[in-house]
Amino acid sequence: MRQDDLYINKIDWLTILIYGLLVMIGWFNIYAAVYDEQTAKSIFDFSINSGKQLIWIGTAVLLITLIMVADYRLFDNLSLILFGIFVLILILTPIIGKEINGQKAWFELGPFRLQPGEFAKFATALALAKIIEKPSFDLSKPKYQFQATLVILIPVALIMLQPDTGTAMVYSAFFIMLYREGMPQKYYVLALIFIAVSLLSLAVENNLYLAGGVVFVISFLILMGKKNWKRILSLGLIGLAVIAYSYSLDMVVSKLPSHQQNRIMVLFNPDIDPLGVGWNVTQSKIAIGSGGFWGKGYLQGTQTKFDFVPEQHTDFIFCTLGEEFGWVGSLIVVFLFVSLLVRLVFLAERQKTRFSRVYGYSVISILLFHFMINISMTIGLFPVVGIPLPFFSYGGSSLWSFTILLFIFIKLDSHRIQLLGRMN
Template sequence: MPQNSRQELVSRGLDWPTIMLYAAMVIFGWMNIHAAVYSGEDLSAMFSLDLNSGRQLLFVGLSMVLIVAVMTTDFKFYDDFAYIIYGVVIVLLLLVLVIGKEVAGSKSWLGVGSFGIQPAEFAKLATALALAKYISIPTVKLERRMEQLTVAGLIGLPAVLVLLQNDTGSTLVFSCFIIVLFREGLPGFYPGLGITAVALLVLTLLIPKLYLSIGLVVIAVAFTILVDRRQRNYIAIGVALVLVLGIVQGVDYFVNDVLQPHQQSRIKVLIDPNSDPLGAGWNVTQSKIAIGSGGFAGKGFMFGTQTKFDFVPAQSTDFIFCTVGEEWGWLGSLGLIGAFMTLLFRITMIAERQKTRFARVYGYGVASVFFFHFTINLGMTVGLFPVIGIPLPFFSYGGSSMLSFTVLLFILLKLDAHRGQMLQRII
């Protein structure tokens, strides 16, 4: 096929609504970074590489280059090289542990001169590809124990390596792939177990252990009585109760003895923000003040006081949503959440229309990563989740995250553009 007609095909097949959404989010994101750091100097400062806003502009430019690179790479590359990309990233993650730079307590930066990247950001992409590659094998069935262990290994390996960098936030992101697995047939028992565990975790933190244990026993007894005599399985209920009580004990032990003090305080602050108002509670309190002071329509672009004057920490990275909330108010929040919802829905739509399992699984991987980042980041800034430092896609300042999220999304769009050809290939 001649080169130009093929290019034509790519642009015709591209999902322009998603690209428009992407562009809008990046521009709005950059405006907020600018508002957060700009403090009334010369307007040309917005291009200065001394400020986060100027550097973010550079990252956006680099993203454009990467988009072109992704688009011009043969669509078969991602399928064929999925494991190799995964392998390279694993090597990088190992390398970081040896020669990485430590920034703010996490040894996650791989630096060449003044240029540095965080391999953990790209590990999500590599994992999504590898997972798609593995699940697309026609004989793989996620109902089977062997396959379940394999996908657990594929996800677990990079997760553990990232954890070893002391980057808890990025580690937790890998749990998002359970959504992909659920879509692809993993028995509902697993996510159910996960939700139960999380629910128990929260309950353990909120309710004294003794009362919770008594409550659980009461529920078990009530359950036994209510169930039809013939279907009673005393052993199963007994085992479940012991397990549940074990989890309660375990969570208690985990929070008080395993977690590091700063992680403990972040969880305790969530339950009672006033327990440490100037320490761990500071972030949450200031973040809520900034967002809450925005009101319905916000204070106006560049008129936020809380974010601009450093009351909110990390206001252009992890807490960028505070600027949105403060300057654009609830309407801005609505717009941002609406944009993410539209994006997530659009991605699942794209995933569902794929003719290959590889592309579909990958699509759900993209959606899951975005969803998880969105949920944890917003949950943290509005005080629903503990402070876990992960960026808000396309909004937070940061080169590695900007580039990796862009590539993550555009590989999907590239695959989507060629969905017709993929079918031919399989046939």
């Protein structure tokens, strides 16, 4: 059997099939999101979003072809160079980028816009895989924890200069991969406590009540034994720390742009202004709920037709699915995403090299983060932060970046035996 035949046989076609299904279902939903029966145009019309997305899909196929025919060793050899290139591009973005809605996060190339922050994800994933692949790299030691965290924070800091909070937030997903590779559990416990206290600080108006509640809970968890002055002092210090942090967080939030403050307010009180700041989430939930069990039918969504939900073809694409295909259609798409993630975990665990495994879990982490946050946004469980649904939302940068991210891993997986021989 020829070498090319062996390579083709090792390509994971199941993952490619799930990818193709998600892209095509997303394409049909993009058409539904902009469909107007009064001025109906063909789904292939390049003047509307579905036609433009078809161009992005076609070019994504070209990218896939380039990745799959490229030498698999390039991704290892050029990983740090690619990271450096994208760091430079991110430095230039706020300087020469196109400003849209107060953000300089795009480069404008004729009729097309590209968002460097999206593409920097796969470069960051490759850089992390490169530095972590060394046998001596031990994430239980502070020195190596700092190195891995620094690689993540560099693009985050540059993206925040644009400023693009949503895209920067996605990079925190890499810590899921770091947990798999040995980052101590204590950091994740502290992070969860930090998040919980932050949410409580934003939700509870009286900081004294918040501090008292935290101290009360901790007293049950860690003060079950005999009381002594050290423990009482510890409780008091915890209470003071919570009050100080809560006031500090309030001050930070008050300095945010008004639209970001509004998104946080809506998270804790969706009915605070249903015709104003709460409009997007309220209408999204109405659209999804109105779909019922089976949905209203393709191109029959009333919320869609009358443009009740802003950005319905991008960040809120899931509500189009929920309205027109109901609970059943939503469940099928969620099943496809979960199947893709489970399949990728299987592929990551069968890798023969640490480089491929780290990169694989980076892909999983980013896709999982996008999937969970986007759907949480549409049903009001998370603030609206502009995070697209992978392979589904309209946009060339989004589709291209996710495609590159995924197919580099598929390429590495298909050559996992050769990579092992090369590493040895």
